[in-house]
Amino acid sequence: MMKSMKVGTVLEAAFPGCQRRPDYYMKCLRRIADDPFYEAVELTYISDPGLREEAGKMLKDSKMTTAYCAQPVILQNGLNLNSPVREERKRALLRMKECIDEACGLGAGSLSFLAGTFAEDAVEEAMEYLEESAGEMCSYAKGRLQIEIELFDYDVEKRSLIGPSERAVRLAEAVRKEHDNFWLLPDLSHIPQQHEMIEEALHNLLPYMRRTHIGNCVMEKGSPLYGDCHPPFSYSGSCIGKEELSEYLGILAHTGFLNESDRPVVSFEIKPLSDADIEDVLAENKKLLLQAMEMLKKE
Template sequence: MKESLHDYMKVGIVHFMADPAAMTGEGEIAASVARIAADEFFDAIEVTHVKDPAERAAVAEVVSSAGMTVGFGGQPLILRGKLNLNSTDDAERAAAIEALKGGIDQAYELGAGKFGFLSGPNPPADQRERALGLLADSIVQLGRYAASKGDLTLSLETFDDSTDKCALIGTNRLACELAREVRKAIPSFGLMVDLSHLPMQGETVHQALSETAEFINHAHIGNCVIRDPSDPAYGDKHPAFSHPKGENNVPQVREFLRGLLDIGYLRPDPAERPIVAFEVQPLGAGESTQTVVADAKRVLREAWRTL
């Protein structure tokens, strides 16, 4: 591709994965965000809950002054809190909805335009149809709450249903079935497709993107290890692309970008550039936020250069 990749996309980064300590919502998060915001390679950043109101205000000031597009990741709230939006227990599901409404409130405080989240656990086969209906109802409640406060867009990330997170929405086909139902009430609702999840989902890039073309509103690129369960990076850990046992590197990122172009998610000089965000984290000795982010940038540039 001769044009700059930045002509086609806003390159983003999942801050709380690049700096995993931020998942707790505590500590000097604004300073960590500022280090990424100072890198003009990134147009967008995804942050998560920040417990201290003063620190949250500081994060909002940093991303605003840097002119970044902001997304809010509700995934840590769900995973760390063991929340279940498709629970058959009414009290448990209500608690999950209320917790994510709190996340939506923070998303607005942080200036976010998109709210990412995932489904609850994958139940036994005989309960999945009911769980899918309950999940749809939960999302509609969240969508209506978000709409009552502004124009925040919801984006459900598809995960694995049997390898690591074992989520209900672990195939992109099922995600689209859900999206069709939710969009009857929340037309702006969309899906987030993550390259790092595709090997765990057992889907090719073509399968996943052709399936979700109608609904995709966010894209992540990352890596995973699935062939060696004894490896510390096994599962949904998002290791650096340089990991020797990883499934994704330049060829797979290039294929993903080509797929995003084929379905029209990426296009030359769009009125509003869509986001493609890195989701990588430091895991091994000698790795840091800086090294894994630099590796990811090199991989994206090379994948784009060789399209």
């Protein structure tokens, strides 16, 4: 199965403090680039222009598949691509276009983002605004980047319009009528937060997927890591373990999504509880993936 996908990781999740110093950032990036287990890496906005240039050169030299995550940019700046206020949508779109240019400068092949907030009494209006914004992003990125919207919860923490898999498919069908560089990006850890089952979600999403995230979540209210915190797989009360990961990978394999001719990126998005835990968590991720694959072999 390793020949049927490219294993990646979200850098800022694996190394939460990586941007605090340029030398530390490059050490973290080199740690992934030099590990033969990984063939892909995902990163977000780098504020230091010199560091951005240095990182781009390393990524180019390493020949790693690179993806750009604009989700942190949206969340940290309170941007909303489906806001009912036109000026707010324009501000969000302008920043996303800047992110597209930054992604291209880093040699990324795709950019992922998330929708704005979900309001039950304004879904249809918000969907129209989001379709318009996503279309503009795709037009701006055409010939340069694939654009992917990541699915999140709609009533737990992020409270994002996209959202349930059926709503995501509606958006994909609408945007892809004119833009073939638009895709859906599911995260295994978000499926419990969307109140869906793995098989149900993938059945809806697979025609519009080109890669995926694998992570973990805790849905016990009162837990310090309740919601979209991406804790280590061994964390108490976790929703995702080797059984769930094996089910997820099994469906992706049996449907042909995982394949040797056009290997999709499958990226871990798991956060250590402290810097001291980073290597242990990286090792745990690798072990769990191999265990999940072993379970499939025995079926």
